[in-house]
Amino acid sequence: MPGPDGELTLLEDIDFTLSSEQSVAITGPSGSGKSTLLGLLAGLDIPTSGQVLLDGQTFSQLDEDGRAVRRGQLCAFVFQHFHLVNDLNAVENVMLPLELKGVEHPQQAARHWLERVGLEHRFKHFPSTLSGGEQQRVALARAFAMQPRLLFADEPTGSLDHANGKRVSELLFDLNRETGTALVLVTHDEHLAMRCQRRLRLEEGRLFEDQPSIDQASINQASINQSSVAKPSTEKPPTAARSTEQISSDQTLSENTR
Amino acid sequence: MINNWLRPWRDRAFQLLALAITIAGFALSSIILLHAELEQRFAVRTAEMLGGDLALTGTRAPEPAQQLLFKNSASSAVVDFSTVLVHNDQLLLVSARAVDRKYPLYGQMQTASGRFEPARPTPNGPAPGELWVADQVLDRLNVEPGDHLTIGSKTLKLSAIIRQLPDQSAGFYSMSPRVVFNQADLEATGVLGPGTRLQYRQMISTDSATLAQLQKNLNATLRPDQRLEDIDNAAVRSMGPLRQLTLWANLAVLLVSMLCGATIYLATSERVAQRARLAGLLRSFGARRQQIITRLLGTEFIAVLPASATGSLLGIALISALHQYLGWQGPLAATSIQWLTILFAPLVLWLAFALPRLTALVRIPAMDILNKRNKQQALSTNIEFAAALGAPVLLAGFLTDSLSDLGSLLLLLVVLGAGLPALLWPLLKGLNLISAKLPLAPRLALRRLSRRPSLTLPLLASLTLAMAVLSLAGQTGNQLLDDWRTRLPEQAPNHFVLNMFEADFETFNHWLEKQQAITQPLYPIVRGRLTEINGEPVSKAVTKEKENNNEALNRDLALTEAADMLPSNKINSGAWHPAKNTVSVEQELADRLGLKLGDKLMFITSRGSVNTTIASLREVDWDTFEPNFYFMFSPGGLANQDVTWLTGFWLPEGDGARLAELIKLLPHITLLDVNTLLEKANDIISQASGATALLAVLLMLSAMLVLAAALLGGQSQRGRDNALLRTLGGNRHLLYRVVWAEFITLCGCAAVGAIIIIVATLYPLTARLFNDQPQFSIWYLLPLLLGFGVAIVGVMASRGALNIPALSLLRDEA
Known part of the structure; x- marks a missing residue:
């Protein structure tokens, strides 16, 4: 993207694969490109070069609507600022993605998931009458209600106090384990990152893998290729060994990519 | 900086x-x-x-003390009275006006030097010894400029023909034609003696600073016979x-x-x-x-x-x-x-x-x-x-x-504009409640609208008001133009013929055909004077004060009979000729004389008397260029009377030779040329039409501005909503359908609200502007069309909001 001192490259030489049921934390200082990377992984944006594959299909080949539909089928989100719809109550907020998906009896499912996050007494409450922790739990219910195969969480505890943050992170990982959802967690919080199976660190637009963390055994397969030169995806090693759910990013992000 | x-x-x-x-x-x-x-x-x-x-009127000149009050302001005095004009043993009742050298203070006079000569502006009144007359005088007394005529003991030389006086409007075909002469000759005529009926009119021109004080001072000194009029109370009458x-x-x-x-x-x-x-x-x-x-x-x-x-x-x-x-x-x-x-x-x-x-x-x-x-x-x-x-x-x-004038109308508009959305609100909420069975897009749209009163209500109110004003501006402006066109059509009669007999019809029609003139209906005229009301002589039935102010009692009136009412007339009470031998009376005259429905009237005519009963009171538009009458009898009501006929026709302006031919063919008729009056009226109408169109454009522009502001105002919220929907898997097609459903609902509600406002406000508005009841018009339904148009524009304007990247949510930019 254009910067005051010329062209600015946000992400470079990034190549990694994420398997199903795997959790990966992406950490890094502010401005290192974490949210940008998350946006690319989720198909909210497309890289200026390189590609992102979701379930074997590249996002770049899909148009905006195709990406949205695929996202709706496979992914869910938890945001730092919750992004609940202010004029929908808790049940309706959870129902929203289910309605978009065309799920039958969305209200029942929404109530179920709200109960799962301990908000059975807050069904009819609007976001403005919920605490930050409660709002994030509604967001968690909304995300898991979609029964995604991949959950993106962008600083999910970033706007919460310690106690609420802890409760939300417990719920996040519990539900993640129970549902077998793959998790991509962007966070500043080292303790939170430590709970993921893998930890990736973004520094100045490049990705590094930290030491393997707990639950390493559950990783089906992971490979990170760090290189100073971006490789075209055709040059990558064969992916036959990859599981059916995988994410690959190999990109140089520059102008026009946010 | x-x-x-x-x-x-x-x-x-x-x-x-x-x-x-x-x-x-x-x-x-x-x-x-x-x-x-x-x-x-x-x-x-x-x-x-x-x-x-200011105009101070009375039966004699203002008192010296009153004259002192306005001695520093420009003023002019005229004396109006009825008298008889004499020429070679022929007599004609005329409305005479004696003017001073300052007449007229305002406006312009136009005169012509000959019967068919063009009119020219004339700054001052006739010089001493001169007389100006209206067209009718020429025909009735068979005179022409240069002839000498006598008023009382004074003989005056006919020097010009009156085409237009500044205060002349209706009554141009009056039974008593207007003559004007110099006040210096008034005393010499000797017609003014004790008991003479006259109106002394002192007109004063002053600046706005001293006007109020002068008015107050004069009001304090008014004699019982005097009346002081200013622009405001004169304007109300018009x-x-x-x-x-x-x-x-x-x-x-x-x-x-x-x-x-x-x-x-x-x-x-x-x-x-x-x-x-x-x-x-x-x-x-x-x-x-x-x-x-x-x-x-x-x-x-x-x-x-x-x-x-x-x-x-x-x-x-x-x-x-x-x-x-x-x-x-x-x-x-x-x-x-x-x-x-x-x-x-x-x-x-x-x-x-x-x-x-x-x-x-x-x-x-x-x-x-x-x-x-x-x-x-x-x-x-x-x-x-x-x-x-x-x-x-x-x-x-x-x-x-104008708040006192239009305040109630505006209040109604504002109350409805702000109140209707509040009334429509439960409807939106109700729709949302039953929206579970609707498809996803309308369901989401209804949910958005019904949950955001702070966004939806002002938007709904703005759309409702803007649509209502757009339609009202269109309808009212159009109706005004129509009204004026009807009042003064392109080929409104520019000549009137009086004193025609039935035997003249053939010759007259033949001449009209030859000239390709556009004719008007013929009206029978019987000259008569009102003498009794409910069996009592007028002098007893009407108070002296009312009598003095009523020229109708002191002169012959033009009585007519007609099966159909004139288009510009309107019945205020009673019914148009419900039985034989009934009469319809002009409302203002009836008010002045204290006449009411069912009163029995007697007129004296050349053939004796005519008795009739009042069946309706009628409002008359004196500004139209068509004959108007104080008393219109039911058909047969004036049977066996001495009847002459009145009609009008439109003839392209020419050299006068054709009119001279008509006079030659029918020398006893009276021909009135009202081209000058018509031109002035046309000029006023065309300026008013231009101004009306401009006002309507400005109004519509303002209403569209509100629409634009209302549509653009909610875009950022709409953008946030769309970004979230897209993040959650909503495709562009769905987003479009949601926006469509949102605008169709919103504009539909606003259109219904606007129609209610139009229907509610048009009654008082039409009564004020047109003195009439509104007719159903296609303009009533304009808000529906507008609603559809606004919905399209709204969706187009929302395209930006549809394109807000979902990534902005991650960055918290939306």
């Missing part, structure tokens, strides 16, 4: 606000200036009709095009002000919402409330100044060009208060809406603003919206001095 000035312009919300202020400045300045011009023209016309700024136009212009000023207020309110909402974060930050840095307001408003104020000035200058330029184009004399007519309003109203409106919002904003804890909590509460107040509509109306009301 320049950076400070330019910075706000980079923000879209500010650009919208600046555009709103520019157009509001343009619309307000144009309409206030145009209104001032029209008002001045109306005042001038009324003053011409009155003869001065329902001519200028009066209608002035009323409509007043209404337009009020509506444009209201719409501009609503636009600035909507645009300010968006901008203040944008500035909320900065206000929160400043608070968190420890800035005091006052400092924040000063800082935020200060920069904005400097930045909006050029927008406001540009708008006002554009408005001034438009009206100056119009002034030039229409050939209006003198500088622009706006008063100093109006100029101040033109220059500052948009800024004052903006400050009035921005200041309370910022004040409310700085009361909220900084963190709440930064965390976007409490945002709705800070920015949504329906009271504010009511103030946004009401304050400019009050301002405009004081400017136009």
Whole structure:
């Protein structure tokens, strides 16, 4: 993207694969490109070069609507600022993605998931009458209600106090384990990152893998290729060994990519 | 400095606000200036009709003490009386006017030197020894310019033919034609003696500063026979095009002000919402409330100044060009208060809406603003919206001095405009409740609309009002033009023929065919004098005071009979000829004489008497160029009377030879040429039509501005909604369908509200403007069409909101 001192490259030489049921934390200082990377992984944006594959299909080949539909089928989100719809109550907020998906009896499912996050007494409450922790739990219910195969969480505890943050992170990982959802967690919080199976660190637009963390055994397969030169995806090693759910990013992000 | 000035312009919300202020400045300045011009023209016309700024009438000259009161003001006196004009043993009853050398104070006279000569402006009245006469005199007495005629003991030389007097309007085919001579000859005529019925009319011209005091002083000295009239009470009597136009212009000023207020309110909402974060930050840095307001408003104020000035200058330029184009004399007519309003109203409106919002904003804890909590509460107040509509109306009301006149109508409009959305609100809520069975897109749209009263209600109110005003402007403007076209069609009769006999019809029709003249209906005329009311002589039935003020009692009247009522007449009470031998009476005359339905009247005619019963009271439009009558009998009511016939025809203006031929063929008829009067009326109508069209355009422009502001105002929220939907898997097609459903619902509700407003306000509006009941018109349904159009524009305008990247949610930019 254009910067005051010329062209600015946000992400470079990034190549990694994420398997199903795997959790990966992406950490890094502010401005290192974490949210940008998350946006690319989720198909909210497309890289200026390189590609992102979701379930074997590249996002770049899909148009905006195709990406949205695929996202709706496979992914869910938890945001730092919750992004609940202010004029929908808790049940309706959870129902929203289910309605978009065309799920039958969305209200029942929404109530179920709200109960799962301990908000059975807050069904009819609007976001403005919920605490930050409660709002994030509604967001968690909304995300898991979609029964995604991949959950993106962008600083999910970033706007919460310690106690609420802890409760939300417990719920996040519990539900993640129970549902077998793959998790991509962007966070500043080292303790939170430590709970993921893998930890990736973004520094100045490049990705590094930290030491393997707990639950390493559950990783089906992971490979990170760090290189100073971006490789075209055709040059990558064969992916036959990859599981059916995988994410690959190999990109140089520059102008026009946010 | 320049950076400070330019910075706000980079923000879209500010650009919208600046555009709103520019157009509001343009619309307000144009309409206030145009209104001032029209008002001045109306005042001038009324003053011409009155003869001065004040007219003191009585049965004799004003007292010396009264004359002292207006000795420093320009004044002119005329004496009006009925007398007999004599020429070679022939007598003719005429309405004589003796004028002084200052006559007329206002307006213009036009005379012609011969029967078919063109009219020319004539600044002063006849010199001593001279006499001017109306056309009828030439025909009735068979005279021509240069002949000598006698009034009483004085013989005067016929020097000109009257084509137009400044205070002449209706009654141009009066039974007693007008003659004018110099007051210096009045005493020599010897016709004025004790008991002579006359009206002494003193017309005074003065500046507005001394007018009120002079009026007060004169009012304190009035004799029982005297009456003092000013422009205001003279204007009330008139329902001519200028009066209608002035009323409509007043209404337009009020509506444009209201719409501009609503636009600035909507645009300010968006901008203040944008500035909320900065206000929160400043608070968190420890800035005091006052400092924040000063800082935020200060920069904005400097930045909006050029927008406001540009708008006002554009408005001034438009009206100056119009002034030039229409050939209006003198500088622009706006008063100093109006100029101040033109220059500052948009800024004052903006400050009035921005200041309370910022004040409310700085009361909220900084963190709440930064965390976007409490945002709705800070920015949504329906009271504010009511103030946004009401304050400019009050301002405009004081400017136009028309609140008392149109206040109830405006109140109705504002109450309905603000109240109807509140009534429609439960409908939206109800629709939302049953929306579970609807497809996804309308379900989401209804949910959005029904959950956001702070966004939906002002939007609904603005759309409703704007659509209602657009339709009202279109309908009323159109109806005014139609009304004037009907009143004065392109080929309105420019000549009238009186004193025709049945035996003349063949010759007359043959001549008309030959000239390809466009004819009018024929009316039988019987000359008669009202002598008895309910068996009592008029002198007893009518008080002396009323009798003095009623020329109808002191002269022969033109009585007619007709099966059909004239199109420009309207029955106020009773029914049109429900039985034989009934009569319909003109309402004002009936009021003056105290006549009511069922009263029995007796007229004396050349064949004896005619008895009849009043069956209806009728309103008559004296400004039309068609014959009007005080008394219209049922068919057969004037049987066996000496009848002459009256008709009119339109003939292209020519050299007069054709008319001379008619006079030669039928020497006993009286021919009236009203081309000069018609031209003047046409000129007024064409100027009024132009002004009406311009007012309608300004009104429509203001209404569209509100629509644009309302549509653009909700875009940021719509963008956030769409980004979230897209993140959750909603495709573009779904987003489009949601936006469509949202606008169709919104515009549908607004259209229904607008139709209700139109139906409710058109009755009082039509009664005021046209003195009539509204007819069903296709304009009533215009809001439905508008609603559809606005929905399309709304969806188009929302394309930007559909394209907001979902990634913005991650970045928290939306």
